[in-house]
Amino acid sequence: GAVVSQHPSRVICKSGTSVKIECRSLDFQATTMFWYRQFPKQSLMLMATSNEGSKATYEQGVEKDKFLINHASLTLSTLTVTSAHPEDSSFYICSASRQQLYGYTFGSGTRLTVV
């Protein structure tokens, strides 16, 4: 149980365009999902906490207008990178959890390359 599906796994887009990444909890309801970003050889950096039915909570330094998060249902959260630039190229990962000590289940990640 506790499967999180993330799509797409890899996307290449042109500068200035927008990209949407989906995160779905397949076998449980997640009122809260998390979006992370990982640069090469670095740690996972939390970008925002996605709350079903309400606005996302962004970490300090993360531009909310650039990284739009929508959590329209208990099983789906989306991250849209707007007006993407090459510096947005990174590995984006979502996660969700039912119970803390059973671990947060992560999606498989999305490799975004902006050219």
Add this chain to the structure above:
Amino acid sequence: DQQVKQNSPSLSVQEGRISILNCDYTNSMFDYFLWYKKYPAEGPTFLISISSIKDKNEDGRFTVFLNKSAKHLSLHIVPSQPGDSAVYFCAAGGKGAQKLVFGQGTRLTINP
């Protein structure tokens, strides 16, 4: 402010031996700790967790030790297997808060 630190970026261990990965934290309000394993271009996979009320949790080849006075935890893998080669992240969470703080990761390589 790095609240969770993994000071060893890499570790190399011979197959069959014990692998010990270390993690230090600074925030005494952390309530639980987790270890994740990550392969390249994949999301992290949960390995094992421990509550702050315990000092040890064991699951098969994996054991996590927590020393609250030293604000230190470690993951022991024994015996180490080639499939254990990956990047290991420790993470910490606070009571009532759901977001996790991750360490920088340690790349473990198991040599045959």
